[in-house]
Amino acid sequence: MSGTKSPQGGISRRSFLKTTGAVAGAAAVAGAGATGLNALAETHQNDLPETNGEQIFRGVCRPNCFGFCHLNVHVRDGKVVKTSRAPYSDESYNRICHRGLSHVQRIYDPERIKYPMRRVDGTERGAGEWERVSWEEAFDEIASKIKEFQSQYGKQSVMFQNVSGNQAVYWANMYTRLWNIIQGSNLTPSVDLGSLHGLMRAAGATVAWEANERTDLINAKNIVAWGANITESQPQSWHFVNEAMANGTRLVVIDPQFTQIASKADLWIPIRPGSDTALAFGLMYIFIEKDACDEAFLRDCTCAPFLVNLDTGSFLRSPEGDASYMVLSQGSITSLDETINPEIDAECEVDGVLHKTAFRLLKEKVQGFPPDVVSRLTEIPEETLYELADICLDRPVTHFCGFGSQAYTNGPDTAFSGITMCALIGNLGYPGASYGSLAPIYQSLNTSFTIPTGPNPTVSPTTVNLPEVMRTGKFLGNDYTVKMLYTAGGNPLCCGVNTNELLNDVWPRLEFTVVADAFMTDTARYADLVLPIAQYFEVTDVTNAGEIPTLSYNEKAIDPPYEAKSDVDIVRGLAAALGLSEYFQMTDDEAISEILDSNASHELGISLDRLKTETDVRYFADEPHIAFRDGVFSTASGRLEFYNESPTPLYMSDKEITPEMMAAARLPNFEPPLEAWPDSDAFKKYPLILQSERPRFRVHSQWFGTKALRELDSEPTVKINPADAADRGLSMGDYVECYNDRGHCVAKAVLSEGVRPGTLVYPKGWQMSQFKDGSWSELTSTEYNAFTPNSCFMDCVCEVRLWNEGAVS
Numbered sequence: 187m188s189g190t191k192s193p194q195g196g197i198s199r200r201s202f203l204k205t206t207g208a209v210a211g212a213a214a215v216a217g218a219g220a221t222g223l224n225a226l227a228e229t230h231q232n233d234l235p236e237t238n239g240e241q242i243f244r245g246v247c248r249p250n251c252f253g254f255c256h257l258n259v260h261v262r263d264g265k266v267v268k269t270s271r272a273p274y275s276d277e278s279y280n281r282i283c284h285r286g287l288s289h290v291q292r293i294y295d296p297e298r299i300k301y302p303m304r305r306v307d308g309t310e311r312g313a314g315e316w317e318r319v320s321w322e323e324a325f326d327e328i329a330s331k332i333k334e335f336q337s338q339y340g341k342q343s344v345m346f347q348n349v350s351g352n353q354a355v356y357w358a359n360m361y362t363r364l365w366n367i368i369q370g371s372n373l374t375p376s377v378d379l380g381s382l383h384g385l386m387r388a389a390g391a392t393v394a395w396e397a398n399e400r401t402d403l404i405n406a407k408n409i410v411a412w413g414a415n416i417t418e419s420q421p422q423s424w425h426f427v428n429e430a431m432a433n434g435t436r437l438v439v440i441d442p443q444f445t446q447i448a449s450k451a452d453l454w455i456p457i458r459p460g461s462d463t464a465l466a467f468g469l470m471y472i473f474i475e476k477d478a479c480d481e482a483f484l485r486d487c488t489c490a491p492f493l494v495n496l497d498t499g500s501f502l503r504s505p506e507g508d509a510s511y512m513v514l515s516q517g518s519i520t521s522l523d524e525t526i527n528p529e530i531d532a533e534c535e536v537d538g539v540l541h542k543t544a545f546r547l548l549k550e551k552v553q554g555f556p557p558d559v560v561s562r563l564t565e566i567p568e569e570t571l572y573e574l575a576d577i578c579l580d581r582p583v584t585h586f587c588g589f590g591s592q593a594y595t596n597g598p599d600t601a602f603s604g605i606t607m608c609a610l611i612g613n614l615g616y617p618g619a620s621y622g623s624l625a626p627i628y629q630s631l632n633t634s635f636t637i638p639t640g641p642n643p644t645v646s647p648t649t650v651n652l653p654e655v656m657r658t659g660k661f662l663g664n665d666y667t668v669k670m671l672y673t674a675g676g677n678p679l680c681c682g683v684n685t686n687e688l689l690n691d692v693w694p695r696l697e698f699t700v701v702a703d704a705f706m707t708d709t710a711r712y713a714d715l716v717l718p719i720a721q722y723f724e725v726t727d728v729t730n731a732g733e734i735p736t737l738s739y740n741e742k743a744i745d746p747p748y749e750a751k752s753d754v755d756i757v758r759g760l761a762a763a764l765g766l767s768e769y770f771q772m773t774d775d776e777a778i779s780e781i782l783d784s785n786a787s788h789e790l791g792i793s794l795d796r797l798k799t800e801t802d803v804r805y806f807a808d809e810p811h812i813a814f815r816d817g818v819f820s821t822a823s824g825r826l827e828f829y830n831e832s833p834t835p836l837y838m839s840d841k842e843i844t845p846e847m848m849a850a851a852r853l854p855n856f857e858p859p860l861e862a863w864p865d866s867d868a869f870k871k872y873p874l875i876l877q878s879e880r881p882r883f884r885v886h887s888q889w890f891g892t893k894a895l896r897e898l899d900s901e902p903t904v905k906i907n908p909a910d911a912a913d914r915g916l917s918m919g920d921y922v923e924c925y926n927d928r929g930h931c932v933a934k935a936v937l938s939e940g941v942r943p944g945t946l947v948y949p950k951g952w953q954m955s956q957f958k959d960g961s962w963s964e965l966t967s968t969e970y971n972a973f974t975p976n977s978c979f980m981d982c983v984c985e986v987r988l989w990n991e992g993a994v995s
């Protein structure tokens with residue numbers, strides 16, 4: 187087996203300890219020295235004399251847990267002493283969690299990076315030997331590398347990467363502005379794209395990841411949670427689910443694991459990993475069998491009546507050249523605009539070519555999924571399929587889709603088939619009736635802010651495609667060399683996939699890596715230059731994402747400690763070193779105002795002044811927001827298109843799309859996942875499916891060093907079904923090694939009946955340095971769906987054995 191050695195010649199844990207020692211320096215800050223909960227209690231005792239004059243600033247917690255809780259940031263003598271819950275305009279969104287409560291320890295964490303640092307010349311990346319440099323040296327070095335690489339290898343050779351560390355508009359748009367001016371590449375993060383693209387394919391998108399607002403959950407008769415561990419991953423939503431349940435709403439959870447939310451459900455349906463699309467097809471089969479389809483919705487709000495040319499796969503269009511869709515009405519072919527009563531289940535010949543309505547094509551495909559077949563694919567008993575179908579028909583139903591089922595190579599089809607299933611019975615577009623993964627992002631910003639010198643012609647790959655680009659030096663058939671990677675707001679060596687591939691194939695080909703972060707993350711450890719950044723409450727910014735459809739103002743509460751700088755000041759410094767200061771003369775307020783300055787914002791009355799006074803402003807006009815209200819969709823036809831004439835990749839990648847793949851993708855399509863399926867070659871060798879769960883005590887890798895949280899959750903664990911453990915002679919508390927061909931990871935075994943036999947579950951987001959050996963992201967793969975280059979975190983197999991410390995394999 188490979189992957190048991192650290193890449194790049196083995197970096198020992200000890201060498202990391204040396205690193206953090208160097209980083210920590212001589213910190214004497216709030217909470218330092220005390221341990222965990224004691225420390226948190228101390229910082230929350232509020233026992234500093236009131237005479238110090240406490241000031242309270244409005245902060246927004248924004249690590250992309252989708253919560254975006256408003257927090258009071260209590261400041262005394264220029265130091266944050268406490269964070270507490272603050273009110274939203276809509277008080278039902280007032281919330282805080284243990285992470286929000288422990289910010290003080292995060293701000294004054296002794297491990298916080300204090301000044302810019304360069305890897306000592308001649309030492310290996312990751313060896314932990316750093317020298318302090320001044321900001322001027324850092325800016326000059328980055329600027330000279332940018333110039334050198336771009337003149338030698340092309341504009342794309344300097345790449346920027348932001349993942350989801352801080353969901354706010356100002357800092358992110360400032361980096362994008364700089365990178366567009368220099369025409370560098372900007373890596374697209376391959377996360378959460380399966381649900382996004384699956385929904386977009388059918389429903390279009392005005393706002394990414396759209397669904398009915400959470401305050402509408404109360405209107406649902408039934409909530410069906412698909413691959414969503416809401417209690418852990420969405421504290422904002424759980425509260426609304428709970429209220430709905432108290433009001434009589436039934437909760438169904440579809441999840442392979444008996445999760446925390448499954449334990450609260452009225453019905454838990456354990457499903458075989460990677461088979462949700464088959465389940466959606468099975469439900470559609472039963473709806474058709476029961477004659478329960480909503481024909482009016484299909485006829486008026488979907489592409490069901492459109493005639494499809496079976497030779498070309500295209501919709502039949504009006505010969506008038508006005509591109510209107512042709513349908514059958516009372517036996518004759520007519521333009522959709524000229525009839526109110528088109529047939530939805532029909533076929534005819536046009537110029538000798540057979541045409542069928544899109545609905546008939548869907549119906550024919552659904553016939554391949556009778557309950558016995560679906561039961562075999564999903565491992566859900568036939569009676570349960572019928573029970574679930576009845577629940578889905580007991581409308582309105584909110585299908586609360588998480589990100590679990592989309593994280594397989596076949597993941598995008600779960601959302602494409604799921605929303606199609608809802609369209610079949612008209613369960614969309616009204617209170618309580620919804621299907622989606624809600625994490626909307628307000629995108630109607632002023633894009634011209636990011637392109638002051640015109641559009642950036644450089645095309646960029648996605649994360650999962652990057653290793654191939656680096657190995658071949660080509661992207662989309664063209665020469666493509668990347669020499670520098672600048673990461674801000676991401677920790678790809680911890681939260682990415684197949685990190686050994688990254689460290690063996692990507693990092694060695696990068697001549698220069700810069701990481702702007704507050705902590706020595708895995709990615710920072712492997713950098714050549716580390717820049718200390720200011721955290722949330724040390725900057726002014728505006729957030730635009732999350733479950734709450736508002737933009738929120740984040741007031742700066744304190745100056746960045748040590749030599750930390752805000753990202754926007756880093757951008758200004760870099761711009762100066764590059765001779766581009768003329769584009770960065772504006773003040774914070776001027777820049778934020780310009781970013782917000784769009785027609786949509788004007789219509790909604792969104793402005794910086796209003797944000798400053800009201801702290802948050804809604805960006806949906808309706809309240810609660812109903813997605814696809816009245817069956818209106820933002821597709822080309824304005825209808826839900828469960829049939830796509832020419833399926834288009836979300837992002838271009840180097841994966842080939844054959845005509846057969848195109849044909850199959852026109853309608854929702856079930857194919858087993860690449861690895862996590864009994865027939866796969868990988869499965870024959872590694873029979874356990876490795877799944878992640880959202881860590882209650884971190885958001886991804888953030889808060890990894892926060893003492894109070896580490897006291898509650900001190901080391902990496904992996905949950906194993908007792909039967910699987912017994913087969914392998916493993917006991918509770920053993921250190922076990924999970925491994926596959928890509929890598930390995932050592933964690934403490936937790937035996938649990940709640941884990942589906944044949945699977946292992948690990949809370950994600952520990953840094954490499956926190957494992958006894960390996961890390962979870964060594965085991966996952968960069969395989970992806972050709973249409974949707976998403977990371978397939980759940981589509982991963984492995985084996986587990988007792989860890990033999992010291993053994994070299």
Ligand SMILES: Nc1nc2c(c(=O)[nH]1)N[C@H]1C(S)=C(S)[C@@H](COP(=O)(O)OP(=O)(O)OC[C@H]3O[C@@H](n4cnc5c(=O)[nH]c(N)nc54)[C@H](O)[C@@H]3O)O[C@H]1N2
Pocket residue numbers: 250251252350378412413414415416418419420440441442443445457458459460461462587588589590591877878879880881882883884885886887951980
């Ligand atoms: N505390 C905390 N909260 C977070 C985060 C965090 O790191 N920590 N991360 C945030 C982010 S960025 C995201 S994207 C969200 C995601 O949060 P969720 O939407 O909850 O997604 P996951 O936790 O990835 O997976 C949810 C569930 O899917 C199940 N699952 C796995 N495979 C399948 C399958 O094939 N079918 C079905 N039906 N279920 C399956 C898993 O067992 C898991 O319980 O959480 C956000 N919230």
Ligand SMILES: Nc1nc2c(c(=O)[nH]1)N[C@H]1C(S)=C(S)[C@@H](COP(=O)(O)OP(=O)(O)OC[C@H]3O[C@@H](n4cnc5c(=O)[nH]c(N)nc54)[C@H](O)[C@@H]3O)O[C@H]1N2
Pocket residue numbers: 249250349350351352357377378589593673674675676677678681682702703704705707719720721722753878885886887888950962963966979
């Ligand atoms: N195994 C497995 N892995 C997964 C997933 C999974 O389900 N399973 N889920 C994936 C998903 S859905 C997501 S969204 C990704 C998230 O992946 P990442 O975004 O890479 O995860 P984070 O750990 O949040 O890393 C963000 C980093 O940004 C830094 N940061 C925070 N604020 C700022 C700032 O203002 N400026 C700068 N410069 N840096 C800042 C933080 O300190 C942190 O180190 O993880 C993915 N990884």
Ligand code: SF4
Pocket residue numbers: 247248249251252253254255281282283284285286287421422885
């Ligand atoms: S981590 Fe998420 S849920 Fe917790 S306080 Fe911050 S935004 Fe709210």
Ligand SMILES: [Mo]
Pocket residue numbers: 350377378
């Ligand atoms: Mo995510």
